[in-house]
Amino acid sequence: MPPKKASNKEIASNEVEKENAADLTIDDIARLAGVSVSTVSRILNDKPDVARATRQRVKQVMDDLGFSPHSLAQRLAVRRSRSIALVYPLADMEGRADVAIFIGKAAFAAEAENYLFSFAAASLTESRLLSLYRSAQVEGVILMEIHMDDWRVEVLKQNNYPFVMIGRCADNTDLSFIDFDFEAAIVMAVDHLVGLGHQRIGFFNSGKLYQDGYGPAVRCALGYERAREAYPVELRHFEMDNIQEAAAAVLESKVSAVMLGILGTHFGLPIPEFLRAVQHLGRRIPEDLSVICLQDDAIAKNMLRPLTSITFDINVAADWATHTLINRLEGRYSEVEQVILPPQLNIRESTLLQP
Amino acid sequence: MPPKKASNKEIASNEVEKENAADLTIDDIARLAGVSVSTVSRILNDKPDVARATRQRVKQVMDDLGFSPHSLAQRLAVRRSRSIALVYPLADMEGRADVAIFIGKAAFAAEAENYLFSFAAASLTESRLLSLYRSAQVEGVILMEIHMDDWRVEVLKQNNYPFVMIGRCADNTDLSFIDFDFEAAIVMAVDHLVGLGHQRIGFFNSGKLYQDGYGPAVRCALGYERAREAYPVELRHFEMDNIQEAAAAVLESKVSAVMLGILGTHFGLPIPEFLRAVQHLGRRIPEDLSVICLQDDAIAKNMLRPLTSITFDINVAADWATHTLINRLEGRYSEVEQVILPPQLNIRESTLLQP
């Protein structure tokens, strides 16, 4: 029986020493350093049971040749794919500067933990979501754009697959999430306006998203209810998805200030267009109408006269989500974590003290 | 010698038929369907040499159990990682809505080709870039934010690793890229302004980025030179990285219009702040000063009085980059492809006909 390990690779490297660094394997390193593959593996993974001298010699060989271990093989062998994904359910990211920032931060955080970060784009079906896990493409995901009653959450929960949420559902038992406190945000907005002396305040929120049970829209509405009980001023609630109607509503309701809830750029009622429509009807901002908007700070602060806004810290959300998920995967701890981030008020030029 | 394949898995599935779909393997499918693993594999990959009846039966079993093959093992076996990455060299994505859109589109396009799309965040060193390939984490990358003389390009070229660029270098022989035609953009801007009757026009460009050899900055300057020769008007060039200085320069140069080149939000001289500074010095926009800005359309169009801007189609860039890279990896064709996207002019409210 001929020795079958007289592979062409061995022949090649005996004759010419010029292997491409890309298809160098742990065997090559072992052979060149005069040790076994187990030893090389131990060194790669910083395990004990290797003599100091050996360790250094082998490391030298690896450095010289520019070797880095085949990550697929590693992940297969340890049965850990070490990758997570952000699943983003919407069709495109037009106007979602927040998501961009999130991705950047999350990718960075994942990388620091030697995790692969990928991005699962739109059009997600149940079977695709499941096969993400089953095929070992990811060990866990970050879910965004959570609805009060979210099928993705159900599916993942039933299958016992790890995930964290940006946002939260109606029932969150056993679920880890970080969410922005939209309720408090609306209350904060009212408080700010009342403090400036406003007596009639309008709150605009997307009717469609509210009906859909989109978390932020629902919680904004909740915040509105809370404020209505807490403040002795006249609060009006408008569920709107149309610019002209919304602008008209501002006029006839005779409010002196408006809070713009969930209806940002990407949701059909872009703030700038809304404000333009209002101005077109003869209301100046902020002289005739104070405006305070939510979350979409890129727009608010880049106005020529920047808008007062209420925002949340997306960077901590990204960091939290990534680390919590990875901690869970690493088994570092497994308690359910639920955090709700407070809003922050950015007072700018669009809210005016009432005479 | 006892039969070593009496694994606990086999025992388990003989007793209780309840395997978790996640750790189902091709062996299980083979056993349950009464065929060999080779046959299952052939079916998974739509290869010939399988009887129609067998194929259906096995597929049925897979469907029933919700099996999907372990992607790491597959990729290892075929020695193709089927993944690409976008390498984005900057620290964060604050204000880079364009990058967000790019990521979304690119991820989507990659997914359609059954490629994994990941995002390699900042702080990229040469060795990390190389190990991305060597460790088989990616087969190819998309490079952004290209400089005229870019070390990453050199490194990848020397190692013969596949990549495509968004942007281009000074020397692009054998390189595939898609770039925006910044030269034409500036000429187009001048043309627009001249058409409105402007005689003194200022061009603002980041001095720092120009010095650094950042592609867009350099090509904008080139466009400026071209326009200067082509149009019989007074053109002034300002290399600026400071808001106050820039605003002052507008005043003393007595220009009636400015073109804002590469100095967007993320580059130290944010457009809105610049315009605010100008207004603060008493120049109204557009009555006293016409403004045309480049690329950062999210800002431009979300102004209360939206700015005239010149933009490029980032979606086609993302599509092109992804498909070109994947085509190359698939060996579908290998010619070098170089495309330069024309600018488009969005006339809005910030450019005024001169009296």
Next chain:
DNA sequence: AGCGGTACCGGAACCGGTTCCGGCACCGCT
């Protein structure tokens, strides 16, 4: 001298797939 303990290392099974190669059964043909 004999013993147990420790430090270090190698062999080989294994992770979950793909693919080459060869074998069997059956067909139609001379």
Next chain:
DNA sequence: AGCGGTGCCGGAACCGGTTCCGGTACCGCT
């Protein structure tokens, strides 16, 4: 009857790592 060809399938090597298990060499000790 014998033959070549085709359709279908299984065995086993292989991808590039990790890890369990056991073995050797050497130490200090009684």
